[in-house]
Amino acid sequence: MSLLTRFSLFLSLTTFSYPLWAEASGLEFSSFEQQLMSTILNAEQPREQVFRQLNNMQAQLAEQPLANQALLYFHLCRMAPRLKEPVEPYFQSLTQLEAQLPASQGLAARYLCETKREQNIENAERITELTQLAYQHLAPNDAPAFVMWMTYDHAERLLEQGDYETALNVIYRSLEIAEVNHLQEWQGESLGRLSVIQSALGLQAEALQNNQRALDLVSRPYNVSNLMLHRGYILMKAGDRETASMHYHQLLESTKDSDPETYIIAGTNLVNLYQQLDKYEQATTLGNELLNRAADYGDEYYLTYVKIAHAPNLLHADDLAAGTALFDEAVQWLEQGSIREPLPDLLQRWGQALFDEDHPQQAYSALKQSMEIQRELDKLQRQNDALLAAARLATEQSQRALSQSQRDKERVDAELERNQLHNRFILTVLLAIIVLSGVIAFFYWQMRKANRLLTYASTHDPLTKVHNRRFFDTVVAPQVLDGKPFLLVSFDIDHFKKINDTYGHFVGDEVLIATSSRLRNSIRQNDYIIRWGGEEFLMCLRHPSNCGHAVGFVERMLNDFSQSTITTSKGPLQVTASIGFKVAQCHSLSELEGLLSDIDQYLYRAKEHGRNRAFGQTDMQEAVIEVQLS
DSSP states (O other), X not given: OOHHHHHHGGGGOOOOOOOOSSOGGGGSOOHHHXXXXXXXXXXXXXXXXXXXXXXXXXXXXGGSOXXXXXXXXXXXXXXXXXXXXXXXXXXXXXXXXXXXXXXXXXXXXXXXXXXXXXXXXXXXXXXXXXXXXXXXXXXXXXXXXXXXXXXXXXXXXXXXXXXXXXXXXXXXXXXXXXXXXXXXXXXXXXXXXXXXXXXXXXXXXXXXXXXXXXXXXXXXXXXXXXXXXXXXHHHHHTTOHHHHHHHHHHHHHHHTTTOHHHHHHHHHHHHHHHHHTTOHHHHHHHHHHHHHHHHXXXXXXXXXXXXXXXXXXXXXXXXXXHHHHHHHHHHHHHHHTTOOTTHHHHHHHHXXXXXXXXXXXXXXXXXXXXXXXXXXXXXXXXXXXXXXXXXXXXXXXXXXXXXXXXXXXXXXXXXXXXXXXXXXXHXXXXXXXXXXXXXXXXXXXXXXXXXXXXXHHHHBXXXXXXXXXXXXXXXXXXXXXXXXXXXXXXXXXXXXXXXXXXXXXXXXXXXXXXXXXXXXXXXXXXXXXEEEETXXXXXXXXXXXXHHHHHHHHHHHHHHHHSSEEEEXXXXXXXXXXXXXXXXXXXXXXXXXXXXXXXXXXXHHHHHTTSSOEEEXXXXXXXXXXXXXX
């Protein structure tokens, strides 16, 4: 487990069936794979000895198929950086093996080895591209031991990126190969990863059952502690805070003197739980102890997350300066280490804590910082997507060139045959054209269908089915820069956290879905509604006929939500909203960003004045007005 995945457990601050990917006999290790994997998985041997044994196995490669050669060089390439050994000899060996493949193919092991070379120059974008390409180039003739290792690691990366559906399919491959080859410890680790993915997908009962199955299989202390941390995470995701609290407390008792790493992680999550259960006395006592423990342990990463967890305790004790200083220290360390992915969520939670403790100005600053970092991360993700698309295009061009070469050869052979059997050749060609046309038509239809689905998925929020922020950046923003007036409305559900805490996240999702549906019905066909983040929606109405209509529209929305209820599985709920709005004209992206900042301020002003109201401007020159229920 990587540090990032292990520490994703900080952020919470049954039997199963899986598809067979091939016949079981095709997943069994060869004798060479068994020898190699038993060497690698032998926890009793130091890494230096394992590395030497793997190097000695190169003497056996002359009689081994290409897949087994690639497997050995991959593991040598993987281990070399840890032992400060050069990667290049193994990369060159994999490059030579790749040259034996058709031009359109690539060697997955070579792509993964290249990531070890790129790590030396900290090229994160290139590493992301290479790992994606490696998984895409897995071939049926790859060694099962390599596929097992590759899919296990790739599932972890997908989990970190939030692509849970794909991660679920990928981890099944690793699990199936481990089961066929009776690798009990690897089965347990794969089941543990599966349980975390299932929990992220909301399948808490299945996640708990698979976590228990994993605990029954593993024996190594490190794996046991990881699975126990997983269990606490799953219980928290399931909303069972009391059981999760007891679980972490027991884990603290069992690791207090033996496993400081697990003790600090479990203790940090327990601090978060105590805060959620309003047990701030216990949270403060444990937080102070963990600060000392993490400092003594000497790992800044652990100490940083302890600071983040302990800061709300100081805030609750009315020591705003100390809490802010502690939280800012943690954020600064994460940013200096280029660990930016968790920052938007951490800042958003800190902003909520500040708001709950009646510090709205500081809360606004934290939330604004969260939004700015998220925009930067989104921009970086778009750049990574472009790099990956370029790599895919290069692969497709290579495949087309190979296909063209093959077609040229077929035409020459057909011409020779035509001189001998002219009539038979004509009939054969006609039949081939009919069949090929049908195949091309079928795949063209499938490709168009897939493209439509991909386009929809990239521009819509998966829960509410309204547009997402990417759609706003790529479609809406360019449209409103024409200098014509438009109305921008920021709509935020009041007390949404309380709904989640009281009724559960499933009911919270029902409220979001119903809210988005009602908002969608309140606008015209050529207007837009975007899920802006969490419980906040953004509406863009083009060319409002006059300012009075803008105020009337906002007032109707307030009345509609306050005078009716939303039907949920827990019964009808009364839901109100706070609104920020502005009628404006834009000619540049900087003006649009300023407008977005303005309506954010108006939205928070509505929150500060008691919620269930709106603040905004009907003209750039007009004063800010308040709109209440009629």
